Amino acid sequence: MIDQNDRPLRRASSSDVSEARLRQQAIGVKLRQMFDEVISEPVPEEFLDILRRADSQRSGGED
């Protein structure tokens, strides 16, 4: 794997700032990953049943 992510913007004088930013970015990536993990789970049938029931409550449920 080629990783050329050298982060050229990082300077010694601002290393604390860069470090903090990097950590916050990592937290952001992790949060989204956590969220996306649930999003990508298959939707349980009960959820679709709710709307199927809603359909039959209506006239005849023809889509």
Added chain:
Amino acid sequence: MPNREPLDPASEAIFKRELVGLIPHLRAFARTLCGDATAADDLAQDAIMKAWDARASFQIGTNMKAWTFMILRNQFYSEKRRSWRQSQLDQEAAERTLIAVDDPESPVALDEMRLALGMLPPEQREALILVGAGGFAYEEAADICGCAVGTVKSRVSRARRALQGILEQGAYDRDGAPAGDAMSAILADAERLSGPR
């Protein structure tokens, strides 16, 4: 209850299709509010029923994701007010969540993040989730939470700082043993995930 005319069949079909598409997002948001996966799905189902029942009051063309998230959030807090057992369930719920996400593909750091997130005050957690993971603008998050934009901004930034502190110090309990290297695991993992741009 706003008294509006019922939707015509075509609008109703559009509404329904969009609502179905939002189910995964509502489940994810509910999971972060509840912690416990089973309770979260109950909450998400209630919210979907409420959204469906209120479909006539939804303005087609406005942000349906924000609208449904607001319904879910209101539902959560109205249930929470009724639930005196909430706090004593928290610990148990956190453990069950870990089991629920016991996926061999899921890196350890994700569990650490989940636990750390669970330690934040609820209003900070939801603000951070909406903005940081849900893809909402500060203004939208403010609408969902029913507070000022500035309040959301400050909650998000406090939440970020607090999370970082928790993850760096390992200030949470896991089987009674603090893990101090959660942040480094997260850093390493984030680097791998984000990859070179």
